Amino acid sequence: VNDFMNHGGPGDEDELRRRLTEAVSGIRPGDGSLERLQKRVTARRRQRQVMVTGGAVAVAAVMVASAVLIGPGKIDRVRDSITPGGGGSQSGGKDKGGESSNQAADSRNWPSGHPGGSTGPVPAGTPTKAPGGQKPTPTVGATPTLSATPTKSPDTTVRACTVGDLAKTDSQSLVNKADGSVGYGFLEFANTSASACSVAGPPVVKVVDATSGADVGFTVGARSATDSPALASVATWGRVVVLKPNDTYRFQFAWTNKAASGSDVACAGPDSSDTSKTWALRYQAGATDSAAVAQVSLPAACKGSLYETDIYLPGEYTETFGT
């Protein structure tokens, strides 16, 4: 009976295989096991969603409770400390209103001739609602340079979105001046993963050589009412957005060929040193990421400045590039 027990016999292993297969050959899935499996999968998925949602709600409740206990004065100081540029860059730390914050931001020494500058289009992009009740906290500085690194960590209860979670769902890149020296655009992304994840603003963007990926030296700055008024007046800077599966978020950008440093002279025509290559706007999930979330071509003729808004949810702001 036990052929495979014959030491060194030619059928040892084959016999063992046959015996094992034969022993369990009568075992079949029980009746309704597929239906049972489908129900269990659905139930487990719901259970996970409830856990994620419940966790987020619990943390939100803790944060609200903490805010109430700590008090508004301390909250302001905490917020100042997480503002890009540091608390010292605030307008005396007493800036409570969005308008005055914007005014402070707008007083920077941006080069003239920026997208929709003082002689440009009428400001547009009035917030239709204030997301999360957050107040604008722009950086105040002498140069348009900013650290395009998220200054607040993504919500710790929800994992941070990775490059693989995000997919570009919509975008636009426009040239808005006849001489091709100014342009506006936006990018929209969706969370394509099966679970919720969080994204932190401001968007990490840079202008790169589309071929080599090397930074071409555009100065990146935050949107301001005087320099890029056609961009939506997004009231936040460094916002963290939690995206459920399929949720989307956006940010807008504007560019000008006027160099941030040096003369105000726009490049009158194609600059042979700068236009021999195609440039692209590169958006990364993090400052040190090697992979880009998205890269779109930028029709700038030569180097200049780039402005961006914080991230926001579609529909939160009126998105009109003004006349």
Place this chain on the structure above:
Amino acid sequence: VAFDVVRLPHARAPYAAVQGAGVALPESTESTARAHTLTQTYQAHYGSLLRLAALLLDDIASCEDVVQEAFIRVHLARRRLRDPDKTLAYLRQTVVNLSRSTLRRRLLGLRLAPKPMPDAASAEEAAYDSLERDELIHALRGLQRRQREVIVLRYFSGLTEAEVADVLGVSLGSVKAYGSRGIEALRTVMGGRS
């Protein structure tokens, strides 16, 4: 210079446009696709994994539990799978790991007695009875856990020694050693009985 008036669209790109970009499908379409994938995977692998579990465990009720749990875990994590073509390999590994956990729990005394048979059809009872009476199965259950796993994966699932090493997370040499010692032990036990 006047600017063009451009109003940015709020609407999401149409389904057909985003499908190729790897964007998630609409919920209803995605749930249908998920159910279809689960059914396909079930039809292709459920039976063989159930039989694998039957060789690693000792009662058919636990086998169903283990295989269903493996399907649930792999199905819910399928977006994170590095290689979706290796679904069977992931399922097999999960079945082996869950079987091991089930046996360990029993050893710890949490579930000493095998679970009673559910309202099973007579055919299943017959298959289970047949399994219980099988001399080789009895001998197999007497082996050390690793030896049993190597023999079942090698000779029932038809994996190579390298694949067995991969599933069990041990070296190739260990697989060879467990396999040869396991077969030797089977020979000894069954030789003694015959």
